[in-house]
Amino acid sequence: MSTVVKDLSYFRLRLLELLVSSFPEKVGDTAFVNQRSAHCASAYEQAFKEGNSHDDSIRIVEEILFEGLHFSRFDTVFKVVCREFDRLMSDEEMRPSALRMLPVCEDVFAKYPLIANFQDGPDYELLYTEVTGTIHLWIEENGLQ
Structure with a gap:
């Protein structure tokens, strides 16, 4: 036991x-x-x-x-925040900002079949671009809260 x-x-x-x-x-x-x-x-x-x-x-x-836990929406948002918005925030702000942006990006993620190895497929770059645009628009409208 x-x-x-x-x-x-x-x-x-x-x-x-x-x-x-x-x-x-x-x-x-x-x-x-x-x-x-x-x-x-x-x-x-x-x-x-x-x-x-x-x-x-x-x-x-x-x-x-780990079934069903192969593609992380959060990892994608965090990657976008770190690569595309690193000049707007400190390192300490990146994870909390990505957590705030995760629900903001849900509509974007809903358009894609987020299966295992999705990040290796042709649609990943489109998703990445859409997530980047969504976060950019949100920041323009709301600022970095």
Whole structure:
């Protein structure tokens, strides 16, 4: 039983680490975090019982842990803020500004199929340009609050 509790904490921490850095809009979704990490603990235990090594079991479970978390809207907005608006704000203001801009850009993101590896496809540059324009317009209308 202690192995499952230990693994649950491990998977929970891994998931929260990713959410904090790339999916901050999901950090407060405790039901999602609890369900996903508990499911991963069970899947790890099952994979290990089936004869997989620890490392192989972790690789199997990471597919579950990070399912649907391959393309980060926040990372895209943060990249735009850092590259295109770096002269307008200090380094310390960039992450908070990107967090503020994330909901502003939701309509832009809604136009694209944000699947795994989207950033490697031809539509990513269009998305990047639209996000840049949306943020630029928002700053013109509202200033850097």
